[in-house]
Amino acid sequence: MGLFTELKDSISRVTDRLFSEQEPKRIGIYGPPNAGKTTLANRIARDWTGDAIGTESHIPHETRRARRKENVEIERNGKSVTIDIVDTPGVTTKVDYEEFTDEMDEDDAIRRSREATEGVAEAMHWLREDVDGVIYVLDSAEDPITQVNTMLIGIIESRDLPVLIFANKIDLEDSSVKRIEDAFPQHKTIPLSAKEGENMDEVYESIAEYFG
Amino acid sequence: MPKATNTDDSDDGIQIDLISGERMDELATMEKIRMILDGVHDGNIVILEEGLTPDEESKLIETTMAEINPDGFNGIEIETYPKSETRESSLLGRIMGNEETAAKLTVIGPANRIETLHKDETLISALVSRN
Numbered sequence: 325m326g327l328f329t330e331l332k333d334s335i336s337r338v339t340d341r342l343f344s345e346q347e348p349k350r351i352g353i354y355g356p357p358n359a360g361k362t363t364l365a366n367r368i369a370r371d372w373t374g375d376a377i378g379t380e381s382h383i384p385h386e387t388r389r390a391r392r393k394e395n396v397e398i399e400r401n402g403k404s405v406t407i408d409i410v411d412t413p414g415v416t417t418k419v420d421y422e423e424f425t426d427e428m429d430e431d432d433a434i435r436r437s438r439e440a441t442e443g444v445a446e447a448m449h450w451l452r453e454d455v456d457g458v459i460y461v462l463d464s465a466e467d468p469i470t471q472v473n474t475m476l477i478g479i480i481e482s483r484d485l486p487v488l489i490f491a492n493k494i495d496l497e498d499s500s501v502k503r504i505e506d507a508f509p510q511h512k513t514i515p516l517s518a519k520e521g522e523n524m525d526e527v528y529e530s531i532a533e534y535f536g
Numbered sequence: 537m538p539k540a541t542n543t544d545d546s547d548d549g550i551q552i553d554l555i556s557g558e559r560m561d562e563l564a565t566m567e568k569i570r571m572i573l574d575g576v577h578d579g580n581i582v583i584l585e586e587g588l589t590p591d592e593e594s595k596l597i598e599t600t601m602a603e604i605n606p607d608g609f610n611g612i613e614i615e616t617y618p619k620s621e622t623r624e625s626s627l628l629g630r631i632m633g634n635e636e637t638a639a640k641l642t643v644i645g646p647a648n649r650i651e652t653l654h655k656d657e658t659l660i661s662a663l664v665s666r667n
Contacts, residue, residue, distance in 0.1 A: 417597055417600060417614055418600075418604075418612060419610065419611055420648070421606045421610075421611045425559045434606045437604070437606060439607070441601040441604045442601070444601045445597075445601040448598045448601075449598065452591070471614050471615055473591070474614070474616065475593045477592060478593070479594045481590070483590075484589035516572065
């Protein structure tokens with residue numbers, strides 16, 4: 325290896341390290357409501373920092389504010405990446421407070437729906453302004469070809485953000501990873517169960533490789 | 537420019553606004569979003585000949601969320617044909633700088649009045665109710 329090449333590599337390593345120390349990449353966890361975004365964010369945060377990010381629930385719109393976990397360092401196969409995980413509220417084009425009235429009284433349902441709409445708007449703002457990459461989480465037991473998924477993937481692509489698709493909930497009987505791969509063949513899809521911790525090795529390898 | 541407005545007969549039926557790409561081209565992003573949401577607030581079904589850009593879609597979602605009100609407006613239902621890959625990546629398109637063309641028919645309506653029954657690459661089937 326020539327002196328010039330060595331010098332160039334050395335400078336590149338230093339600048340990469342400086343960049344990563346100064347500005348960890350902000351990776352937004354996006355997807356529709358109830359795809360398991362917070363379960364995934366908690367799994368990643370617990371595995372690498374020991375702390376959780378937010379509360380998980382089967383009721384849609386449990387996450388109504390974007391939450392950031394800073395400086396999560398993920399190492400796999402000699403590759404390392406330090407990221408800020410941004411857990412975002414599930415994106416939708418409609419929120420009806422009556423969806424929640426089975427689980428809570430009307431006042432709480434109205435409050436929850438108001439907070440949910442603010443959360444979706446916040447998530448869109450983060451996507452346009454403040455994230456460097458996206459983990460798009462889908463429930464692999466559900467049909468992935470929905471307007472929200474198509475629109476969001478289009479928005480992410482139009483901003484040239486790197487995106488990994490996580491086919492979550494592979495522990496469910498109706499899970500179909502192929503359905504997601506077929507819906508978005510232009511992106512890498514990684515199967516997992518954030519709840520059960522299945523296939524997390526591949527998840528971390530992909531994050532370290534793709535966002536590192 | 538004249539605005540699409542409900543007629544006196546609007547209580548008897550459902551108004552459908554078909555908006556040409558040419559008309560949308562004359563509008564700024566927020567004007568487009570306002571035109572769509574004003575129509576949807578009136579209970580109309582809005583059909584866009586050429587759809588919106590991803591950035592406009594993002595702002596449409598954000599604005600819709602700000603206007604949802606538990607007393608009446610639950611948001612929107614929106615359906616779009618998937619973008620044609622061949623059209624998007626065509627050499628001519630790239631040369632002309634049209635990679636982000638929004639030419640995709642888009643149907644938007646009030647979430648509590650429109651329900652998508654079926655959608656594939658060539659067909660959108662929707663059920664529209666009067667209330």
